[in-house]
Amino acid sequence: MNLFRLAGDVSHLLAIIILLLKIWRTRSCAGISGKSQILFALVFTTRYLDLLTTFISFYNTTMKVIYIGCSYATVWMIYAKFKATYDSNHDTFRMEFLVIPIAALSLLVNHDFAPLEILWTFSIYLESVAILPQLFMVSKTGEAETITSHYLFALGLYRALYLMNWIWRFFAEGFFDLIAIVAGLVQTILYCDFFYLYITKVLKGKKLSLPA
């Protein structure tokens, strides 16, 4: 474990907690894409099935359980607890357009044609694009609450830090996992436009709004 990896995990955890707290304290999930959150719950579920088969470390198990638990809690808040505040009219991205091609791709391009390995690959590919419904929603409404921007920034930063971790690991350990690296690169690139807006607007105290 190097510093980039640890910072990435902390950033990821922070993103998840920011979102949970935002919804819980405002009693509202306005501006949040329930579809992205369903996709993230699917990502964690398919990636962390090894919780049932392999013990890696206390840290590993704890983080996995927290990520899964929080992501289901978020989905529950959006679709049950605070359903009345869910902005479904603006959350119109079709999840099947992501899930079906990615399921096919993970069957074709993987490290090993074994059930757990294919599900892990599926989760890596799906994670790289799971934020699209949320970004689509922001572009559709033309704005995002500041707290939602913080969430998106922390979530984008996490994979960027993982990229640094992989560069580090390549030179320090000769380790690289092409599937994770390519997907991580795609994932980070999707956030670049948002990073630009976040730095030029939100950090200067302005609300994130897109030009009409």
Add this chain to the structure above:
Amino acid sequence: ELDDLDKDEL
């Protein structure tokens, strides 16, 4: 060698 796949990362 495929058994050595690193799944420590989250």
